[in-house]
Amino acid sequence: MTVRSTEADSKGLVGSDRVLAVLKELARYPDGVGLEELTQVIASPKPTVHRALQSLRRAGLADQDGRGHYLLGDEFLRMAFAHHEARPDHVRVHPVLEALAERFGETAHYAVLDGHEVVYRAKVDPPTGAVRLTSTVGGRNPAHATGVGKLLLAHELRTVHDVEAWIGDGALERRTPRTHCTAAELHEEFEAIREHGYALDDQENEPGVNCLALPLYATSANTPSGAVSVSALTYRTPLSTLVDAYADIRSLLGPLGEPLR
Structure with missing residues (x-):
């Protein structure tokens, strides 16, 4: 600055x-x-x-x-640290992240949406394993290139016009060759996210890293307060493994993973 x-x-x-x-x-x-x-x-x-x-x-x-x-x-x-530890969402989500990290031996995140970016509020690394992700609590990534970001955007941007307005006049950053950057691509993916209940990051934010993200209702009854993801190294945990384990991941979220109807 x-x-x-x-x-x-x-x-x-x-x-x-x-x-x-x-x-x-x-x-x-x-x-x-x-x-x-x-x-x-x-x-x-x-x-x-x-x-x-x-x-x-x-x-x-x-x-x-x-x-x-x-x-x-x-x-x-x-x-x-006192403020961070006192946040209700962080306190309530942390046990879920610990369970996910232990279950899959990969990193679990909790993130919230902030405009065009996601902010990581909590992170738990696997208890064992020599290679861990470099993400940090308080760190940011482009929402359109991450599983957690796309999951949360899918709940906010319901039409292609919504997506176009969100993108605005600028161009979205293409973090890897796999990153979806157009309104049409993102709208199609958002529809699939709403249908399936989860979002995927297939090496779209960082080569060699994929993730599966689900909504979390930590501070709101009907609107996701944020998203939880299992982020994995592709050589260690392929994306197909995470998709096959969707039901297990969902069950580990418990009541926090379900909105009030």
Whole structure:
């Protein structure tokens, strides 16, 4: 994020934006980052970045280690984890993800829709297995290229005109040669999702990774609050294996997998 001129420092909104930009950048350096490097990344004068860091330190949101490097503070981590753990959907979904990861020996996710992207709210890796996925809680992916995203979009976009309006004037990113990017392709797939009750990602977001996704009703009686997926390495768990196990996956969701009629 590029910060605007220093003349705007005294204007509260711009100054706040600058502090938040520094905070977000610190999250990219778990081992800490020096003031010089941070200044270059933020593209703002050193005194400005230093003032932002001091504000964050006073609030406990940033800290400085023995090398003089800056990193996220303990108070920030405490707040973030306390908030994350207190989320009703996360608390209720986590046992389901654990059961899925153990049953299939693959990674289970819970994700919600945010515009054109999905945000991963929870993730459980398999208890055993040397190769695991690199997805992270809080990470994002294009909704149209993921099983969880397509599952949730299918509940919102009922007609091809809905899909066209959602896509808008821009072009959707083709993450792999298998990614569906046109309104016609997605509408056809959304109809199949509504018919079958699940969505598939056949290496559409990342080569070598597929998944099967189902809706979850954690915070709403009739509208999916998010989607759960079993994401697998194709050489280890082919997509056909996940499809054949649909009934097992559905049963592990329990009441959270059924809307109230």
